[in-house]
Amino acid sequence: MTSTRERQSSPIYPRKQSSPGSRRSARAAKTNWWPTAASIVLVLASNVIALEGWRVPFVGPALGFWLILGYPCYLSYTSSFWRGASDGERAGYSVTVVLLLLLLAGLFFNTALPWFGIYHPLDTLPVIVIADLLDVALFILRSRFPARMRWRVLIRSLGQREGRLLVASAVCVPLVVLGATRLNNGAGDQLTLAGLACMLVTLAFLLRWQRWVREGVISVVIYLISLSALLMTSLRGWSVTGHDIQGEYLVFQLTAAHGRWNISTLPHSTYNACLSITILPTEISRVVQVYDPDVFKLFFQILFALCPVLVYAISRRHWSKFISILAVIYFVGFPTFFTDMPYENRQEIGFLFVSAGILAITNYWWTTRQRRTGLVIAALGIELSHYSTMYVFLGILVVGWIGARLLALLPWYSRRYPRSHSDRTASRGVVRYTVNIGSIVAVAAILVAWGGLATGTAGSALSAIKSAFSSNGGRSGDVLYGLLHGSAQPPQVLLSQYRQETLKQNAAAGSFFVPVALAAQYPTPYVTLPSLPLTKAGRLLTEHGIPVSTVNQDVRQGAAKDEQLFIAVGIVSIIAAAGFRRRMGAEFIALSIGSIVMLGLMTVLPQLSVEYGVLRAFQEALIMIAPVLVIGSLTVFAPLGEVWRARAATVVCLGVFFSTTGLMPQLLGGYPPQLNLNNSGQYYNTYYVHPQEVAAVNWLANKPGVVPDGLQASSPPNRFNFLAPSDVTGRQFVIPVFPTLIERKAWLLLDYATVTTHHATATLDGDLVNYIFPMGLVENSKNLVYNNGGAEIYK
């Protein structure tokens, strides 16, 4: 929680209600008319631009974003609803409330307007009505509950170091944006590397100068660095690049093309049940008027970059700036944050709601009822945004609730934490628990109502959970990063087993596939993708007997294992040390244990690691336990003494960031290439969409027989879906093909990697496995009917 002194220095605090007709109020009204007038002009201008469909570069999208998100968030932020909250926390509440209102209003219009003969309720006009209603409603509310703004005071009082940090973090953004454009044009990684180096240096100086930097400035610096980290990956490729995002884009286009969201349009798709990637991007796209992929690639990242700021705010509830900044560096530096989250937009929005929910649970300025209400509202946002995030969140609440009760049974533990019924005046250790059986039931009811009754998508989760406890199947290779990982099948074995299974399947299917005897003649050997060549620095180290590849591998593995070790040490320290317990409060400790238990379950139960992904679960857990990780590192280095343990923890944290972001492997070489820095590597081969592939799909879209005969693709196929508004029907499925299962009559699309390197990718047990694609098999069984050097189509 922020100290009284810091709260007083916050730029915002509730305005005292002045008596009607007072001179001061009249003077304020006279001098403050222009922000209202400017707001009205901006809102009107954005209305006109969106309604007329004018494409005004930069200005149009900026005004559209201002209309639908910027202005309502600003109104909420500058109201006195969030009294007592820090700047970051206030921003978090404001953005998530506006997002939830947009989701609910969109859903309401989507359901109600067809009753009145409006069959495209998510077309431009209804969406603008939603945005205007939201703006007007929040404007009226904010007029009744204003908070005085002190922007000028804040800006004027910026310290020298604060200014430097702000400029440095702001510079990171254009560096990575231009860097991504360079890479997309086939040029080098120089600018992105400069951006990463700038991020690292800024974070180092933020840690060094933190005692002279105010909370608001720290939040802005964290936001800009997080945004840079996200854009570095999200802006790769001119089309939709990434794993889940390609499926997400399909359901977004489906909603946008029909001007209406309908769960039955794509009945078996859990993606289609996520309003965060159907209704929300459609609403945004109607007013920002940009190339549709940029709604995900840019605007969603602008929103999600707030998540680390909320992680900082959560950490600041209990810990110092130093620990909280380190916690955020671990959160942002975790590879999933910048390599996977930009490809999982539904989860990005889900994580924002999770963070807001945790802030609500731990908001000791609120009464218990307010906290519980906040939790349930956040849970509604999570469920509407992303089903899996909700399952994990509910799991954390349940385990945390049980854990709190079990811990209370320990005599030495409960003696120090007598339960009290006083709330706001009590210290954190004795505040009444927010998470009780009632709030858990409410959260579960939301899950059942939306996932079960409204969309019918909860069944897939239940079957995944059932199979998790019964399955003897494989587990994702991600678990190998775990401290107690057990074992995963080597990819060669997985590939060989899969080949045998598919040959049997082929033989049993008669003449549906290419002849099994022919398919069996062509092997599909496993292949490892080449690592980056050694750089000058890498060669220099090698000449001095330092094996660079091994160092890179060990540092990355060490980083993963160190983080888990630090969490384990941290949680034990917190439970054991009375000072820590008093600081964090019993409930937060229990919820942290809940996060760790859920993470453990993901690792131990193989099916869950395949279905959900251990790394994503770790990222979600870090929202709460990142400071626990830092406490663990400080505890491990405690023998070094007060000063040096802090220095050691800082060096390790920044070292992890240096390695995981790709800066270290890129400077040395000898490590698999990362997509944010290279035009090669696993993600590039599998998910990067080349213009030649787009051209091939467009050529195919007009051909007869594509839908009944089917379309197969040599790599994960979502990127080949037909996405032009006239083509999107939700019935055009592209099937991933393994060479032994090539259908005789289907069209077959070979992607850029397969055409240029003969490497194809299969998804086995949630892992990407590379193999040599047998070109001879297709050449001897099908006609090559389209070829542009980057994509080939066979029939």
Added chain:
Amino acid sequence: MAGQRRRLVSNTVTAEVMQPEPAGRRWWVFLGPLALVALVLSFAIPSGRHDWALSLFRQPTRYTALSFNRAWALPGSIVPYQPMKISFTINNQEGKTESYRYVVTQTSGGSSLMLGKSTKTIASSGSWKVSTVIRPTCLIAPCRIEVSLPGHPEIIDFLTAVKA
């Protein structure tokens, strides 16, 4: 034990107080103009301008697309020496006017034979729809009819059976 616990929650964890900021050097006075000069210089040099273009604007991807026009209805068999109509399209996306030569060949039983060829200049983003009649002479199945563009790597082909 108590001392150890105290140490765990000591200054690093609890330090909260904002300290008055010591005066620092004004690096920006020097760095700002320096950055501005570097920026201007980078626009003055041709290679610098090229790098800016690569960093700011999307550059077109250059390729040539070759495709059969009725790809779903290619002949499944041929009668040797009988005329057969094939049609295909060459699409120029090389960003400049190009002269294209196509060659139609048959391959059967290890031997190849050219069946037709022609040349045409295609404007940038333009297409050439070719409809031509060939007389394949394959006697052994499978017979592969191939269209290639010498000087370009793109090839399309289809396999046919041979009727007596």
